[in-house]
Amino acid sequence: MTSAGVRTNARPAWLSQTREPRTLIRLAVIVVLLLFVLLALPSMLSLYYVDAMIQVAVYTVVALGLGILVGRVGLVSLGQAAVLAIGAWVSARLLFATSLSFPIVLLASGLVTMVLGTLVGLPALRMRGLYLALITLMLAGAITVVLSTTNFPNGGHGFLGYNGGNVHVPPIRRPSIAATDQAFFRYTVVVSILMFFLVLAHVRGRPGRAWASIRQSESAALAAGINTTLYKLWALALAAFITGVAGGLLAGGQRYLYSIDFVTQDSIILLAVVLMGGAYSMWGAIIAGLLYKFLPALLNNWGVSSDWLTILFGIGVLQALTTAPAGIVDQFPKDMARLGRRLRGLVKRRPPARGEAG
């Protein structure tokens, strides 16, 4: 440990370029991983798991949005699944009512969701974070109430576009280039990557720096001349936008949406998996997506009740908050390193022990 530290300190400035290969390797790993996910993965999986992976990609984007709020700005939203439902509703409505191309519908539902999501957060933003959490929890409850009355559009007429339950219901439209499940999975992953880039651009830029200072100390940020309300609102808007886009992807992926599938506790579980995955890192969002949608698919396939997962997520929240605030993404490599050290220690110790025994 110390020797490494000394070496870093002693390294001349021109040598700091040696860091670059590391970034290159990381980039190469990401590219290979993406190519694998895009090209090989869909044909390796059964339709059941392709469907699950579409949802993983969708919820990765949702988790990314919640991760910005929780990890970057320090705002907790307990209504993010409700925001997703808004996005899904808007895009389903647009897909039935218009013949607009799919990307435009995604963009439109992102924008509508952004406006609605920001409006909800507005009254709570002047106050401390606890109020935002409570307001959004109530929003989650309220949206469940509204959805159970209005239902999701299924090709009917009027503003709500709901046709009653028992008539022939057409599926929600998909883009023509992504009609099959496998193709739609690829489509979803590509859109998700775009959302990651959008978030990355924000985090690396001016808003990211403002968020970081708000997170550290709101008073200090205020004193430094940062418009804290504006940047908090900005974070809410960005999270709502990408969640709205994810809602569009969910609508296209599921093809049939039922209000009974959107329950209040989803929003809480979503926060749980984001905290477990790691709210400070973008990789954490991917872990959160896998925890939230891949694990249930796996357990369901094995015939294990998903209620066990709810319990696990509950324990996960408590564990994350008490001992691993940066989530699995931070904890796992540390644990592995510790395990590696221990194993190495065992290996080193073993030969003399054997010698003694022999």
Added chain:
Amino acid sequence: MPSWSDFQPFLVTGLSLGGVYALSGVGMVVLFRATGVLNLAFGAVGAMGALIAWQLINKSGTNEWLAFLVCIVFAGVITLAYGMVFGPALAGREPLVKAVATLGLTLVLLGIMDLLWTSSGGASRSIQLPTDSNTFMIGSVQVSLTNVIALVFGLVLTLITGAFLRYTKLGTAMRAMANDREITATLGVPVRRVEATAWFGCGILSGVAGLLLADLVALDATTLTFLVISALAATLIARLRSITVTFFAAVVIGVVNAMITPIQSLTNYRDMTPFVLAVAALLLLSRKREIAVGRQGI
């Protein structure tokens, strides 16, 4: 437009629900002031207590009153246990983190309840309090003793809690801890013991609320867990400070929620009441532009 006589029965429902929301809200505010934890698991704990009572009465044939007692004690013990384990571990963190941690307990309880008492297959459960059959008429409206108990209990509890916080030693200690935990500890107040009392008291109340709501609304894990939202709205309107405001806000939320029922165009949206009222209250309150910066407060 429905006439006044259509509204009357819902006024009774609303007042009794408001009473339960009030006692839930007061329990949450007192715990919050004493420990800094907003107990979002309040509803889930009560729901589990009520389900255990149902199990005892219907499957084991236990005496009703004993089962109700078990429900209340269970709620108290589980809340106390949570407080003793995770209270100290999170003592130094922000209120937000403490509140989110109680969601962990909520999820664990929800998972256990869904595992043990599956709601699929149309299994519907209900708890009937013995006071349901004691009915009398006020004007032309039938009122059960349970309705009366719910409202009166909420009112009495608010008064007693107010007096307790004001006049007893323990209450003073709680108020002191609400102001500054560290200084209170240096003054020789047994901080942990005071906190334990607050946790246990809050738990007992969640058990009582769970039983009453199971009788008045429905015995369903998810419904009961998220009924806490109405009580939360009341605490929010009271800005997590005043128990008097909490009481009145809770009653208003309960009454408005119930009174909308006969109005055709709004009846499906009546459960949005807590959200709408809380947002309206926040908008009005935030006009004062109280900038949320500083060490104390939330």
